[in-house]
Amino acid sequence: MKTGRIAVAVGILCAALFLGHSFLLAQEKAVGKVVAMEGRASITRQGKNIPAALLAEIYPADTVVTARGSKLKILFIDDSILALGGRSKIIIEKFLYQGKEKKGEASFNLTLGKARALLGKAHLKDSLYEIKTPTAIAGVRGTHFIVWVVSARLTQILVLSGEVEVRDIAGIGRQVLKENFASRVTSGEAPGSAYTPEPEEVNRLQGETTVSSEIPEEELPVVPAAVTTEGTVEEKITNSTGSATGDGSTQQEVVDQPVNQALPCPPSTPSLCN
DSSP states (O other): HHHHHHHHHHHHHHHHHHHHHHHHHHHHHOEEEEEEEOOOEEEEEEEEEEEOOOOOEEEETTTEEEEOOEEEEEETTOOOEEEEEESSSSEEEEHHHHHHTEEEEEEEEEEEEEEEEEEEEEGSSSSSEEEEEEEEEESSSSSEEEEEEETEEEEEEEEEOEEEEEETTTSSSSSOOOOOOEEEETTTOOOOOOOOOHHHHHHHHHHHHHOOOOOOGGOOOOOOOOOTTTTTHHHHHHHHOEEEEEEESSOOOOOOOSSOOOOOOOOGGGGGGG
């Protein structure tokens, strides 16, 4: 009898913990949504992989992965925009936004590929916004920049407008990149000297992170997520590159196909193409 009562008590406790966990998950709010994409991408959430789709919601701790030749753009609740190029992987480690105070804090981990960020007004002052890579940390003091994880040992950062504070992951050194300057950060070294990139390089990086098939949000269809039998995008990237984690153990250099022409600018966000 005593054993039975203990079993019942344990069962009730487990049920309460499960319901509490489910309630917390239900209370978590989305921090962004996919507003444009080309090709294929996936979202990993709580260990489950689902294909990305237009209007798909993005939550803290989500991992977003794009396939080769694919692109994806996320609009966050603070009006900031994050665009991913092909064969890219980024983790939304933290995203906080206080609408009334117009303050925010965001931290991303780009382990593979390219990302272009255009910050909303919440991050112009008194806010923290940074993108980490296997070799560098880009702390934003401006509004528009590109981060490219060339390989597990090399990151390139290009500032299109404003300023970005660049630090190596080991804390050896730091520098402030001004508008129209770039820098490379190699593993185990301080950020390299700032240089002025060639116009062709700027156009290529912008083209590879510009999504041209954006549709006005009111016209976007709601596409339900479905399980694919072909494997997730992340699995395909992992199999083709050796590693999608950015730990430097087996990851090969990532080089996207070059874009021959500048892609047309999405009409609703023209500043993303400037």
